[in-house]
Every structure is written in structure tokens, then in C-alpha cells.
Amino acid sequence: MNRPYIICHMVTSIDGKVTGKFLYSHECHDATETYYQMNRDFRADAYACGRVTMEGSFTGGWYPDLSVYAPLYDISDFLVEERSGFYAVAFDPHGRLGWRGTTIIDEDPGYDKAQIIEVLTRQVDPRYLRYLQVSGIPYIFAGEEELDIEEALQKLKKYFGINKLLLEGGSILDGAFQRAGVIDELSLVVAPIMAEMGKPLCNNAHMETYRLVEAKPCGTALWLNYRK
Numbered sequence: 001m002n003r004p005y006i007i008c009h010m011v012t013s014i015d016g017k018v019t020g021k022f023l024y025s026h027e028c029h030d031a032t033e034t035y036y037q038m039n040r041d042f043r044a045d046a047y048a049c050g051r052v053t054m055e056g057s058f059t060g061g062w063y064p065d066l067s068v069y070a071p072l073y074d075i076s077d078f079l080v081e082e083r084s085g086f087y088a089v090a091f092d093p094h095g096r097l098g099w100r101g102t103t104i105i106d107e108d109p110g111y112d113k114a115q116i117i118e119v120l121t122r123q124v125d126p127r128y129l130r131y132l133q134v135s136g137i138p139y140i141f142a143g144e145e146e147l148d149i150e151e152a153l154q155k156l157k158k159y160f161g162i163n164k165l166l167l168e169g170g171s172i173l174d175g176a177f178q179r180a181g182v183i184d185e186l187s188l189v190v191a192p193i194m195a196e197m198g199k200p201l202c203n204n205a206h207m208e209t210y211r212l213v214e215a216k217p218c219g220t221a222l223w224l225n226y227r228k
């Protein structure tokens with residue numbers, strides 16, 4: 001395979017939602033704990049998230065002052081020599097994420113110390129490219145206006161040796177992967193609660209069949225594992 005094996009690993013409500021207040025409820029506790037434990041146990045080479053999820057989980061919405069960076073009009077991929085072998089892949093088509101370092105800092109070892117990779121489109125502000133280069137953050141281009149998921153995945157494998165990638169939301173990014181037909185496995189931790197509102201697992205999904213491989217109770221949660 002010329003791209004990583006993709007496992008979409010998510011917490012869902014009984015009614016298949018992945019966003020909303022239910023995630024922070026007492027009833028979701030076992031599901032969340034199971035989710036983080038499994039995230040560590042997968043021992044993937046990388047995890048990928050959309051811009052909104054990265055902002056909520058890791059950058060807190062901080063953004064650099066781009067006025068201090070000269071525009072960089074060279075639109076080739078930027079790779080760095082130091083490769084950690086464990087990566088946080090940010091699908092950030094317009095370059096809206098502000099990183100204060102080259103790695104994720106998180107108390108959970110399943111996320112901590114992952115080297116950041118930015119996946120961009122040509123819509124990015126050229127000053128953002130300079131900011132990334134000065135910061136030592138590698139980036140790849142995949143697509144002109146919209147992200148080309150297949151191209152991004154091929155580059156992630158070729159440049160960084162990523163063979164197993166956890167796709168960890170949110171709904172928009174999961175939907176883009178699903179429509180690209182690249183989700184090989186689903187790992188869903190179902191919390192025993194209906195979501196009041198919220199987005200589905202895959203935004204704008206295509207119809208696609210998966211085969212149930214395992215179903216296992218984990219405290220009050222249920223883990224469902226599907227393969228293509």
C-alpha cells in the first residue's frame with residue numbers, strides 16, 4: 001500500500017454523534033478512558049486531526065503575528081532532518097493553526113511529544129509558510145483549493161514513513177477521509193448516552209459497508225471494531 005493503514009478511532013454517542021456536550025458528561029467517563037487507553041495501545045506512527053480539533057485540543061486558538069514574517073512564494077514541501085517517528089498530523093488547509101513548538105505537549109503519553117506536520121493547500125498565506133520554516137515545523141502540500149486526502153497520505157508515507165495512522169476527528173475530517181475511501185478500520189467507543197445535538201461520525205458521508213470484527217463492553221461503554 002502506498003499510503004498508511006487508517007484506523008478511524010472515535011468516541012460516539014448511542015445515536016452516532018461525535019461532538020457536543022455528551023462528551024463532557026459523567027456518562028461518557030468510561031468511554032473517554034477507554035478511548036485514551038486504546039489510543040496508546042494502538043501504537044500508531046501518527047494521529048491526524050482537523051484544524052478545529054487541533055485548535056480545541058492543542059493550540060487553544062493561539063496564532064502567530066504573521067506581519068513579522070516575509071512571504072514565501074515557493075510552494076514546495078518543507079521537510080526537516082530530525083524525524084521523531086511519532087507524528088501529529090494537522091489537516092489545516094488554510095494554515096490557521098498557531099504552534100509554539102515543533103511537538104505536541106500533552107499530559108497523555110498517547111499524544112505527548114508527537115512531532116507536528118502541517119498538511120496545507122495552495123490557499124495558505126505565504127507568510128505562514130515562512131513562520132513554519134522559522135519554527136522548524138515540516139509541511140506538505142496536498143491540493144490546490146481543497147485538500148487532496150490521497151495525495152496527503154501518500155506523502156506522509158513516503159516522506160515520514162507513516163504506516164499506521166489514527167484518524168481522530170472531527171466530523172469534517174473523518175468525512176473527507178471516508179469519501180476518499182481510505183478508512184480501513186473503525187474503532188468506535190460508544191458512550192451510553194444520546195447526544196442532544198452534534199455532528200455525525202463522518203460529515204457528508206458516502207454509503208459504504210464495513211464488517212463487524214469485534215464488540216466488547218468496556219465498563220459502561222461498548223467498543224466496536226469494523227474493517228472494510
Ligand SMILES: NC(=O)c1ccc[n+]([C@@H]2O[C@H](COP(=O)([O-])OP(=O)(O)OC[C@H]3O[C@@H](n4cnc5c(N)ncnc54)[C@H](OP(=O)(O)O)[C@@H]3O)[C@@H](O)[C@H]2O)c1
Binds near residue numbers: 018054056095168
Ligand atoms: N468524539 C470524538 O472522539 C472526537 C474526536 C475529535 C474531535 N471531536 C470533536 O469534533 C469537533 C470538531 O470537529 P469538526 O468536524 O467541527 O472539525 P474538524 O474535522 O476537527 O476540523 C475541520 C476543519 O479542518 C479543516 N479541514 C481539514 N481537512 C479538510 C477537508 N478535507 N475538507 C474541509 N476542511 C478540512 C478545515 O479547516 P478551515 O476551516 O481552516 O478550512 C475544517 O474547517 C470538536 O468539537 C471536538 O470536540 C470529537
